[in-house]
Amino acid sequence: MAEPLLAVRGLRKHFGGLVATDGVDLEVAEGETLAVIGPNGAGKTTLIGQLSGDLRPDAGTIRFAGADVTALPAFARSHRGLARSFQITSIFREFSTLDNVALAVQAHAGHSFRFWRPARAEAALREPARAVLEQVGLGGRGDVAAGTLAHGEQRQLEIAMALATRPRLLLLDEPVAGMGLDESVRMVQLLRALRGGHTLVLVEHDMDVVFALADRISVMVYGRVIATGSPEAIRANPEVRRAYLGEEVSA
Amino acid sequence: MTSRRRALTMAVALAALAAVPLAAAALNQPFYLDLFRRIMIFAIAAVSLDIILGYGGMVSLGHAAYLGIGAYAVAIPALHGLHSAWLQWPLAMALSGLAALVIGAVSLRTSGVYFIMITLAFAQMLYYVGISIEPWGGDDGMRLPGRSRLGGPLDLGDPHVFYYVVLAILAVLLLAGERVIHARFGTVIRAVKSNEARLQAIGVASFRYKLAVFVLAGAVCGLAGALLANQTEYLTPSYMHWTRSGDIMVMVILGGMGTLAGPVLGAAAFLLLENVLSAWTVHWQAILGPLLVLVVLYARGGLWSLVPGGGARDG
Amino acid sequence: MTGLLVVEQLLNGLQLGVMLFLVAAGLTLVFGIMNLVNLAHGSLYMVGAYFAVAFLGWTGSFAAAVVLALLATLAVGMLVEVVALRTLYERDHLDQVLATFGLILFFNEAVAIVWGRAALFASVPPALGGFVELLPGLRYPVYRAVIILVGLAVALLLYVVVSRTRLGMLIRAGASNRTMVAALGVNIRLLYTIVFGFGAALAGLGGLMAGPIYTVQPGMGEELLIEVLVVIVIGGIGSIRGALVGAVVVGMVDTLGRAFLKPMLATVVSPAAADSAGPALASMLIYILMAAVLYFRPQGLFPAARS
Numbered sequence: 064m065a066e067p068l069l070a071v072r073g074l075r076k077h078f079g080g081l082v083a084t085d086g087v088d089l090e091v092a093e094g095e096t097l098a099v100i101g102p103n104g105a106g107k108t109t110l111i112g113q114l115s116g117d118l119r120p121d122a123g124t125i126r127f128a129g130a131d132v133t134a135l136p137a138f139a140r141s142h143r144g145l146a147r148s149f150q151i152t153s154i155f156r157e158f159s160t161l162d163n164v165a166l167a168v169q170a171h172a173g174h175s176f177r178f179w180r181p182a183r184a185e186a187a188l189r190e191p192a193r194a195v196l197e198q199v200g201l202g203g204r205g206d207v208a209a210g211t212l213a214h215g216e217q218r219q220l221e222i223a224m225a226l227a228t229r230p231r232l233l234l235l236d237e238p239v240a241g242m243g244l245d246e247s248v249r250m251v252q253l254l255r256a257l258r259g260g261h262t263l264v265l266v267e268h269d270m271d272v273v274f275a276l277a278d279r280i281s282v283m284v285y286g287r288v289i290a291t292g293s294p295e296a297i298r299a300n301p302e303v304r305r306a307y308l309g310e311e312v313s314a
Numbered sequence: 315m316t317s318r319r320r321a322l323t324m325a326v327a328l329a330a331l332a333a334v335p336l337a338a339a340a341l342n343q344p345f346y347l348d349l350f351r352r353i354m355i356f357a358i359a360a361v362s363l364d365i366i367l368g369y370g371g372m373v374s375l376g377h378a379a380y381l382g383i384g385a386y387a388v389a390i391p392a393l394h395g396l397h398s399a400w401l402q403w404p405l406a407m408a409l410s411g412l413a414a415l416v417i418g419a420v421s422l423r424t425s426g427v428y429f430i431m432i433t434l435a436f437a438q439m440l441y442y443v444g445i446s447i448e449p450w451g452g453d454d455g456m457r458l459p460g461r462s463r464l465g466g467p468l469d470l471g472d473p474h475v476f477y478y479v480v481l482a483i484l485a486v487l488l489l490a491g492e493r494v495i496h497a498r499f500g501t502v503i504r505a506v507k508s509n510e511a512r513l514q515a516i517g518v519a520s521f522r523y524k525l526a527v528f529v530l531a532g533a534v535c536g537l538a539g540a541l542l543a544n545q546t547e548y549l550t551p552s553y554m555h556w557t558r559s560g561d562i563m564v565m566v567i568l569g570g571m572g573t574l575a576g577p578v579l580g581a582a583a584f585l586l587l588e589n590v591l592s593a594w595t596v597h598w599q600a601i602l603g604p605l606l607v608l609v610v611l612y613a614r615g616g617l618w619s620l621v622p623g624g625g626a627r628d629g
Numbered sequence: 630m631t632g633l634l635v636v637e638q639l640l641n642g643l644q645l646g647v648m649l650f651l652v653a654a655g656l657t658l659v660f661g662i663m664n665l666v667n668l669a670h671g672s673l674y675m676v677g678a679y680f681a682v683a684f685l686g687w688t689g690s691f692a693a694a695v696v697l698a699l700l701a702t703l704a705v706g707m708l709v710e711v712v713a714l715r716t717l718y719e720r721d722h723l724d725q726v727l728a729t730f731g732l733i734l735f736f737n738e739a740v741a742i743v744w745g746r747a748a749l750f751a752s753v754p755p756a757l758g759g760f761v762e763l764l765p766g767l768r769y770p771v772y773r774a775v776i777i778l779v780g781l782a783v784a785l786l787l788y789v790v791v792s793r794t795r796l797g798m799l800i801r802a803g804a805s806n807r808t809m810v811a812a813l814g815v816n817i818r819l820l821y822t823i824v825f826g827f828g829a830a831l832a833g834l835g836g837l838m839a840g841p842i843y844t845v846q847p848g849m850g851e852e853l854l855i856e857v858l859v860v861i862v863i864g865g866i867g868s869i870r871g872a873l874v875g876a877v878v879v880g881m882v883d884t885l886g887r888a889f890l891k892p893m894l895a896t897v898v899s900p901a902a903a904d905s906a907g908p909a910l911a912s913m914l915i916y917i918l919m920a921a922v923l924y925f926r927p928q929g930l931f932p933a934a935r936s
Contacts, residue, residue, distance in 0.1 A: 430666060443912060447909055556855070563726075564727065607731040610728045
């Protein structure tokens, strides 16, 4: 059997006395969509941070695309094919929408020690950026300052920037956070379309989104994964129900 | 402001600067030639700081260190009979760049408050080193044995020639700066200021770019230092004192940071203000201080933002 | 180089360290709790020194001068906080740097206007003059010994306040989560003003004690400030314990370096080389130390845990 694209073993992370990640094991096969769910404070964002390279785990390993990336910084993981979108929108607000995406393209188009030619004149950066904007549905918004986009559009830009780096695996931290119903539906359609060519690891609270997209679900509580399986299996799992709904619920 | 408008404004400003020597001669006020030359030299230093501060978001309180290094890179060879500007000035830039490389390599590992304090500390360290080296005048400084020699008809002893040399350097710097800001490199630097975490997430190893721009800024400031030594013909370690760094920072902010024209305006405003205020009272800093506080609190865009159509950040 | 000489320099290093601590404690608290870069903290040290000289001249009594100078510095500190610094808490660090730089310019000129630019002479009070024999053969100035004792007493006081009192609890809470403390209904503004005033008083104490030993002149605050910043960077921003450890370490390294580096160098290189390189290297020591600490622990030795 092929090695999973992403394999996490025994991941541990604490902040002072607080244990945020308490021995997490995860595997994601290429092409599949894994959703990570759990109550607030379960440690999902900390997990994403360690997967993307923004946080250093205290123990455990992360293997991606056949190599150990545990000690690799975020920018290096990006070049291995790991891209992330942020829960709290993190874009270049002063740049135009197109410039945001073009910069992501630029980051993977050789080095940036170029001092003379305007970056805006490089068609090799602009064209792919435009294409990605079309793909996420921001086709006409390229010239708008990113900071002035509507919230939902900014979330789309988040995805666009991750996509522009041509990743193998997308780490999506609450992609529909703060979105209204229509926007969420559009986002789900976009993510559905992405599933074919990419592997997705998705942290979400919105269960409709989770069930619409996930091949498998992992449930995290207090920093550990208490169950992993198909959506049906997870729905029926008594431990999961207890974790979410408390002790009082009957099966 | 569109780039065409910016270019036009820049051209007008440079033309105005070019006209100063003629005006000074006509009014028989050679002092103004000297003053505006000083303004341009500090404008070069201020632009170099703005590249890392206004565009890159790196608040370096130790930039004057490179001013001092550049100055001494002219004086010390001159002391040993080496007067060629073609030796001294590249040396000034190389040494300043090297110092920036070392200081940057340590400082850029930190950020925020730590970064401010560390750049300040390192610059002050150089100042203390400077005052303890007796052969180079120590605390009292030293006289420049003679101005740098450019060769041929370019005699820096002639105030007009010197003026136009400085103007040419400033013009080249502004032109080059304009290109760099919009090139890949400048885009990355501006992104560092905007959202460095995001920049790393999309795959840019931001540290090397920050260090590179830090070195470039240091080298350019070193050139300003070399010109300053020629201007005053006397240099002391106080060129590196952190309050000098503060002055340059004030020029950048006063003029409008994050723009190329802003620091030039700011240098002019600061030095002209100093000139005017110190004629009133020897305690002019007691006025400048609160004035600065007020500008910071209420007029953040600086003077450039008051120019019609100006103020919009480059990029 | 006798053992007694070493002990004497160790004591001097401790004395410098204690002085640095007094100024660093206030500064690190202000950084840590209010997230404010206050370059003008050195000015409060300077103001304390000037007030002490002035009040001594007025009243003739050292004790009265100390009390009055402390109160006056406290008042100036609180006034500055209310008038100029309040608006800066919300601003970014660059704004704070510039605004407090402006304050430095103002304070330096203000003291020059009132007292002139020349250095003032502050004498050691007669009651604290003379020497005390600490060890056989080692006579140490009483005044410096008193400074050390006062500094250590203040450190102890701060420890008690911060870890045992309600105010201290608020300070520690504020250092790690400002918004939460405000949300709990604590009067944040008042807390800030108190903290700032406290820090100002400490700096003023340092200044008034420093008067007789170092020169009282415009700009004296900034010379100390740089070393204080090194202390805080080494110790960790927001941490009083870090400020104490950092201060003692910096005080020792600086003093011992200046005293012994040149003679030590002279044993390996020529006296002439040691003569020129010695002082230069000695002045670099604390910065090299800072760089080394930062290399291994970029957050300093005892960073205050932040959320």
